[in-house]
Amino acid sequence: MNKRKIMDQLFEQKVVILFVILCVLTIIASKQPLTFVANELFTRIARNSFLVLALIIPVLAGMGLNFGIVIGAMAAQIAVFLTTHWGFVGIGGFLLTALLATPMAVFFGFLVGKLFNKAKGSEMICGLVLGYFADGLYQLLFLFIFGGVIPINNPKLMIATGVGVKNTIDLKDTIKYSLDTVPMLTIVEIGFYIVVAAIVLSALIKLIQKQPVNWKKSLISLVVAGAVYAVTFIPAVESFLAADRLLLLWAVELWIAIVLVWQIAKFLWLKVIRKEDVNVKRTLAICVAAVLVYAITYIPAVYEILIYVRLPVMTYLCIAGLCLFNTVLMRTRLGQNMRTVGQSRVVANAAGINVDRTRITAMIFSTVLASWGQLIFLQNVGTFSTYGAHTQVGQFAIAALLVGGASVQKATNKQAILGVVLFHTLFIVAPLAGKELFGNAMIGEYFRVFVSYGVIALALAMHAWKKVAKVGPSTEFAPASAGALGGGSSASAASGGTAG
């Protein structure tokens, strides 16, 4: 029985296992040092995770994998073009771009949501085609309207005739690395101000609404925030925080310390002060695991990687923030409604939930997050291919999510991050492996494209297969799974078009 259970678990994770094996084999074949792979990988995690995480909300709301994030990416790119033209630079320019992209993404998300409500059950194929359609409008905007209708006098951005935007826009002097290079000190400072503002605002609103205010709690929070801020004025801490990148080794050590402190504090709080039952075994297991991870850092090969890779702190904080946002959202009333709608529209409707509205909200969230994700991507890459940067955003993000073990109906933060790691490892090493094995980097390149579309088709087919097997020979659900499969095969069919 137990053995059967393990087999079932392994079968559940078949996609992940397949890709882990593939990754290991290609890394070996590519003959690249691990430090190089790790460094590249952490760069790509910072670049792409946000986009992949933006896919989770629509999956939970039952709208499948949102190929419509391409449209969010377009909103970001329009904003990037405008701020570049106006000459805003640095983190200020980045924030302004985000601010500009957001209302556009909200509007686009609303429209996409409206459309998807008319095409319930075939959102994926609808989103895929919508992406191509939107690309046409995007090209019209950048090739003709900018310069042709709206006069833009900027020889650096526009092609010689003055109508149409150049093929690539260099962001080196504007927003390149603007988010990655925010010093930790600034982050702490901003965090402090946000906490103070939140406490004050919360108290004010409560006063206006004539609700009791917990002054003691507010005061304690303020003092704690102040104390943390004060610590940054200690010279040693200050010099440590002045950097904008964090050595991976220190990040790991910091993480272990936080886990240990948190577990022990929680244990003490529950056991000693609240006198509740605590799962001692679990606490102990987590602590032991943390110590083990610390021990692993002493293995020379691992140590080498850890002192080689430097993480852009702010970007990683944004990704962590989005993970937290996804988790917290699902605990709200809105999140619960989204999950209900995702599980059954009929039941949701009968329970008085406005299904269409909930779906549109999910779409707006996803589109806005995708636009921010694309901004993070662009500021890290540093060059903006005007007509190409968005085209494969949807496919790559969805492929990554599926590689992580997510399905059309279920996706978690963990699956998203794992998917990014596996998919991009393959992305980094596949061309190199191709070069090593066949003496031709192009074969690896082909393999990379093949993988990204193949995995979408494979994962969708596996999903449909599982669904058919579960439902049995009853005809009732067959059209739905056929639809999912149709989405998959059309995605792979489209691959022929774009890859060629």
Add this chain to the structure above:
Amino acid sequence: MNNRKASDKGGMTLERSYVLKMDNISKEYSGNRVLKGVSLQVRPGEIHALMGENGAGKSTLMNILFGMPVIHSTGGFEGTIEVDGQPVKIDTPVKAMELGIGMVHQEFMLIPGFTVTENIKIGRELSHPNLVSRLVGKSMEILDRAAMKKDAQAALDTIGLKLSPSQKVGGLPVGYMQFVEIAREIDKTGIKLLVFDEPTAVLTESEAARLLETMKVIASRGIAIIFITHRLDEVMEVADSLTVLRDGEFVARREIAETSVVEIAELMIGRKVEKLVEDQGEDTRVLSDDNIAVSLRNYVVHMPGELVKGVDLDIRKGEIFGIGGLAGQGKLGIPNGIMGLYTASGEVRVNGELLDLSRLGEALHHKVAFVSEDRRGVGLLLDESIEKNIVFSAMQVNNDFFHKYGWIRLHNGSATRRHAEEMVKKLDIRCTGIRQMAGRLSGGNQQKVCLARALTLNPEILFVSEPTRGIDIGAKKLVLEYLVKLNREQGMTVIVVSSELAELRSVCDRIAIVSDGRLASILKPDDSDADFGLAMSGGLKQGGGQRAG
């Protein structure tokens, strides 16, 4: 209260004591009157049974009570509804909910992936406010899972269900799901009236017994219950009063104490048997128990919603045999299983030869034809012409309508056309021509096309499922008359499966009533209404199976 007393219009002095009063309700769906002046009164804390055959108008009445969109998008209804003596306008399900009217659905409105708590609190979650929710709105409040769990536990305790509120609903037995659904309605504050829509249909006997107990408990707390069911024994056991509907009309309201099973059965069925078919001259058929056309032994069909759970039946050669019963009891499963459309097991013999039920088309090759109840789904190729529809089965099964050139077979257009035109004339199919698309025809004419296709196969045995569903009275008569003619002139064995008892009683030689997937009884068309009513409501189950043959 005073002005109410002053207006003695209608003379209803008991008005105040009803929690729900629906008066003179009429409803029309595109010219078709499905409710004609129906009234329903329910007192607080009573269990009121709402009875009637399929199509009597029970679900339409409940849809009106819940303000379902299907009512209001088709022109609303006539009549008045009062809750606690106050006239109300219910135009959305939310409004019904606010008035304290709840429903325990027949098909569960539960989400398998959610816990019991989440399902009980669906759409009505408890939550704490926070900074963001104060700025943006209530939808950003964080759920208070502990409080939700406490409420769910209280609701479960009320109905006496021992179940952990944090369990997922997906793995629960069907009977428990029903109770979770009830717990959800109980948990709603201010619930006054609960509608149970055939709640025992999916339950085992012991679960059903528990459900009835629970209903009594709920009623004793002052919540009124409308209990929709076909099962007379259940009504006699728990209900205080009942209303019977028939063909959209109000038949009677009775107190249970003053009535009997036989009277209720008569009220449900009781209608003059309209002569749908003229007598076709003398009956020269010889029917014999030795000459069996179809014989079923231990026959089981897994047709969802129409399960057949073991039927033994012999149908004589040359007779018109009726299979009746209420919807969902399994009568439709019998022909569908024989034709191989749903998985079936057991022994099926056609003219003495055993059928291999696992092979699709096996029945067709034994000269058995079938006119499906699902005309638009299974019966017709909607986007193809009438002539193609008429001949395609025969082309497939009998290789008719082909020119044969060696091993090549080509479609014989002229033979097809001749045959189709003949059929159109014979069955009086009203169409613009044999090339018209089948999907464009009216229901009655579509049914005739289905019949024409079945006849093109030259069958010896013809199964006709719900031959008159959704077609007008003129077409109905023609179809039935044609079936009788086929039987009398060609000696074809015809098996009619129908929910309309009147039509079975007007054409059939014998009628089998199916109840709960089993044969309840085989009756003569002129047996009493009470016998039919009892058989359909499962009251005549004992020994019924043995009488087959």
